[in-house]
Amino acid sequence: MRMTSTGLLCGAVAVVAMFLVTPCIAQQPQQPGTFPQTKQVLGLEGVKHNAMGTLTVQKGTLEFTSGKKKTDVPATSISDVVTDKDSQRAIGGVVGTISMFGPYGSGRFLSLFRTKIDTVTINYHDSSGALHGAVFTMPTGRAEEVKQDLLTEGAHTTIPTAPDATAPPAGTK
Amino acid sequence: MTRTHIICALTFTLMASVFTASTSLAQDTPQPKIHASSIQILMVDSKEVTLPAEFQVALYENLVAEVQKTGKFQHVYRDGDRSATDAPDLVVLHSTVHGFKKGSEEKRQVTTVAGATSINIHCQITDKTGKSLMERDVTGKVRFFGGNLRATYDFGKKVAEIVRQSS
Numbered sequence: 001m002r003m004t005s006t007g008l009l010c011g012a013v014a015v016v017a018m019f020l021v022t023p024c025i026a027q028q029p030q031q032p033g034t035f036p037q038t039k040q041v042l043g044l045e046g047v048k049h050n051a052m053g054t055l056t057v058q059k060g061t062l063e064f065t066s067g068k069k070k071t072d073v074p075a076t077s078i079s080d081v082v083t084d085k086d087s088q089r090a091i092g093g094v095v096g097t098i099s100m101f102g103p104y105g106s107g108r109f110l111s112l113f114r115t116k117i118d119t120v121t122i123n124y125h126d127s128s129g130a131l132h133g134a135v136f137t138m139p140t141g142r143a144e145e146v147k148q149d150l151l152t153e154g155a156h157t158t159i160p161t162a163p164d165a166t167a168p169p170a171g172t173k
Numbered sequence: 174m175t176r177t178h179i180i181c182a183l184t185f186t187l188m189a190s191v192f193t194a195s196t197s198l199a200q201d202t203p204q205p206k207i208h209a210s211s212i213q214i215l216m217v218d219s220k221e222v223t224l225p226a227e228f229q230v231a232l233y234e235n236l237v238a239e240v241q242k243t244g245k246f247q248h249v250y251r252d253g254d255r256s257a258t259d260a261p262d263l264v265v266l267h268s269t270v271h272g273f274k275k276g277s278e279e280k281r282q283v284t285t286v287a288g289a290t291s292i293n294i295h296c297q298i299t300d301k302t303g304k305s306l307m308e309r310d311v312t313g314k315v316r317f318f319g320g321n322l323r324a325t326y327d328f329g330k331k332v333a334e335i336v337r338q339s340s
Contacts, residue, residue: 013324027295041227042320082226086318094319100282111282120227128238130251131216133230 033058033149035142040064043122043134044071057149062122064136073124073134075153082159083143087114090096102120118143122150177193177219189204207298208340209264211248213257214240217294219270228273228292231312231322235329236268243333245340266332269296271310278320290324296332298339309335 003150038055040047044064047053053066062073089096102109120136120143138146145163200256217224217232233252239248250257259265272293280288291314298307315321 042231080226084225085229087279088279091314108283111279114279119227121230123230125253127287130254131233133234135227135230 028159035083035138035146038064038136038138040066041135041137043132044073045132047071055138056147057146057153060153062150062153062155073122075150075155077126077130078124078150078155080120081150081157082121082153083142083146083147084119084121085116085117085143086119088137089113090115107140114138120146178226178322188219188222188253207264207336209262209300209340211250211257211260211263212240212246212266212298212336213241213250213254213260213263214252214266214314215268217270222273224268224273224292225275227322228275228325230271231325232268233330236266236332239329240266240316240336241332243337245336260314263301263302266331266336267299269295269297271295276315277322281315285299285317290314290321292324292328294328296335307335307339311335323338 035055035057038051038053040049040051042049047064047069049065051066051069053064053069056063056065057075060075062075062078063118064071089111091110096110099110102110117137120138121133122135122136123126123131123133125131135144144161147157151157151161186206195216214233214237217229217236219229237249240246248260250260250263262297270292272291274289274291276290277288291312293310293312296309296311297305299305310330313326313331315323315325315327319326
């Protein structure tokens with residue numbers, strides 16, 4: 001019995017290590033305007049909640065591709081783009097839910113392993129003027145890039161983009 | 174011994190019936206019925222309380238989805254929909270955020286008892302002229318499982334239930 005519990009705990013630790021290492025290996029150079037590993041939390045017509053896919057901002061449209069499904073939103077119809085930061089459990093989905101019931105509070109322990117994510121929220125109007133909203137999450141550091149790309153393509157925002165912190169202040173030589 | 178048992182049983186029955194009666198009285202408060210074939214759902218107003226944009230959008234989208242699921246209205250129009258102006262018997266759902274407490278998913282998962290997220294929203298259904306037909310305060314919560322945005326789903330479900338009962 002004790003051996004089984006120890007084995008389960010070791011297995012859980014191994015799974016955590018695997019999930020923490022995998023994103024580092026999986027990172028590939030991405031094309032400009034393309035944001036893979038994006039989750040559509042809710043809002044896009046015809047796309048399931050929490051669908052994983054690729055977000056593309058090109059040729060005046062925001063396009064979300066999940067499997068064979070593609071959804072387009074014209075950038076000019078986007079009336080607001082807002083970015084935010086959040087975190088999520090490193091081990092999610094069905095495995096994450098099952099691991100919650102691990103012995104000796106190991107499920108709770110695993111909840112402490114978290115990955116930072118960025119959130120992009122858009123408001124847009126369809127052809128009849130009806131207001132829609134959509135929420136996306138993506139790996140940290142990409143939300144501002146999505147926002148910049150959307151603004152370049154003709155989207156609007158109520159919160160102006162923060163000036164680049166790395167840029168030298170005006171007037172310095 | 175038998176008499177004591179009978180007295181205890183009677184007392185328990187009496188208390189239970191009083192409790193049941195008071196509960197059913199509270200539930201049987203007549204609710205105003207809304208007769209309309211279409212509803213327009215306006216964007217959630219959060220001028221009083223600072224609400225993150227993702228929560229505002231999730232509240233609105235879940236509200237639209239859940240009210241559509243009730244099947245009580247032939248048309249569910251979104252905010253700004255131009256075709257809503259031609260609808261003959263349109264009612265409008267206004268939602269104003271009064272309170273928001275952003276919890277922590279991590280705290281919920283680690284402690285179970287801490288980190289709840291809750292959103293208090295005042296909902297009002299008016300007719301086209303702005304006359305109020307129904308007003309309610311609804312709280313969306315997430316206590317145990319799910320991310321913080323699940324509170325918005327809970328809110329949508331509760332409003333849909335109110336709409337289902339009142340139409």
